[in-house]
Amino acid sequence: MLFIAEPVVGAAAGAVVPKDGYWQRIREICDKYNIKLIADEVMTGIGRCGENLCLNYWNIVPDVVVLAKGLSSGYTPLGAIVVKEDIYHTIQRGSGSFVHGHTYSQNPLSTAIGAAVLSYIQEHKLIERSKQKGQYLLDKLQNLNSLDIVGDIRGLGLFAGIEFVTDKTTRTWFDSALKINKQIANQAFIRGLITYPGGGGIDGIHGDHILLAPPFIITEKQIDELVEILSSAITTVENQI
Numbered sequence: 029m030l031f032i033a034e035p036v037v038g039a040a041a042g043a044v045v046p047k048d049g050y051w052q053r054i055r056e057i058c059d060k061y062n063i064k065l066i067a068d069e070v071m072t073g074i075g076r077c078g079e080n081l082c083l084n085y086w087n088i089v090p091d092v093v094v095l096a097k098g099l100s101s102g103y104t105p106l107g108a109i110v111v112k113e114d115i116y117h118t119i120q121r122g123s124g125s126f127v128h129g130h131t132y133s134q135n136p137l138s139t140a141i142g143a144a145v146l147s148y149i150q151e152h153k154l155i156e157r158s159k160q161k162g163q164y165l166l167d168k169l170q171n172l173n174s175l176d177i178v179g180d181i182r183g184l185g186l187f188a189g190i191e192f193v194t195d196k197t198t199r200t201w202f203d204s205a206l207k208i209n210k211q212i213a214n215q216a217f218i219r220g221l222i223t224y225p226g227g228g229g230i231d232g233i234h235g236d237h238i239l240l241a242p243p244f245i246i247t248e249k250q251i252d253e254l255v256e257i258l259s260s261a262i263t264t265v266e267n268q269i
C-alpha cells in the first residue's frame with residue numbers, strides 16, 4: 029500500500045500548509061501499517077519552500093520522493109525518483125533496473141543541466157534565500173488582508189497562496205462561473221505580474237486562489253512591487269463585482 033501527497037498542496041488548493049503534527053502522524057500511520065510514504069515534491073522540493081525538501085520542516089523521511097521542476101529550474105525537462113535504500117536493494121535484487129521507458133529518459137543533456145542548476149543553487153545559497161525572502165513575502169502579503177475578498181494568505185518559503193471569498197467571516201466562496209481567480213490573474217498580468225490562478229480547492233469545483241512562486245533571486249524591492257501590483261489587481265476586480 030502507498031500514501032502519496034504533496035507536503036504543501038500546490039496548484040490544487042494554493043499553498044495549503046498543514047498544521048505541525050500532521051506529517052508526523054502520517055509517518056506513524058504509514059510505519060504502523062507498512063505503507064510506503066511517497067512525497068510528491070515536484071513543486072515543493074529543491075528549495076521552493078525554503079528547505080532542500082519541504083518535508084525536512086517536519087523531520088520526515090519519506091520512502092520515495094518525486095522531483096521535477098526546480099531540479100533543472102525549467103531550463104530542460106528533468107524529473108527524478110529518489111528512494112530509500114530498501115526499495116533500491118529490492119529493485120537491484122529483482123530486475124536490476126527501474127523499467128520505465130521514455131524516448132528521452134536518462135538524457136545526459138538534461139542531467140548535466142540539472143547538475144549545473146543544483147551547483148548554482150548551492151553556491152549562491154539560494155535555498156536559504158528562498159526561506160528568508162519567503163518570510164518577507166508572506167509578511168508583506170499580510171497587507172492584502174485589508175481587502176474584502178481576501179480570505180486567506182498562506183505559504184512556506186517562496187511558495188504562497190491567496191484565497192478569495194465573498195465573505196471574510198463565513199469564508200463563503202464565489203460562484204465558480206465568475207472565474208474570480210482568472211480575473212485577478214489577468215489584472216495582475218496587465219500590470220506585469222504572472223501568477224498561477226487555480227480553483228476547486230473547496231470541493232473540486234468551488235474555491236478561488238492564486239499561487240505565487242517567484243524566482244529565488246527575487247529582491248525585497250521586487251517583492252514590494254509584486255504586492256503592490258496584486259493589491260491593485262484585486263482591488264480592481266473587487267470594484268467590478
Ligand SMILES: Cc1ncc(COP(=O)(O)O)c(C=O)c1O
Nearest residue numbers: 034038039068070071096097107
Ligand atoms: C505537484 C505535482 N506533481 C506532479 C506533477 C507532474 O510533473 P511532471 O509534469 O514533471 O510529470 C506536477 C506538474 O505540474 C505537479 O505540480
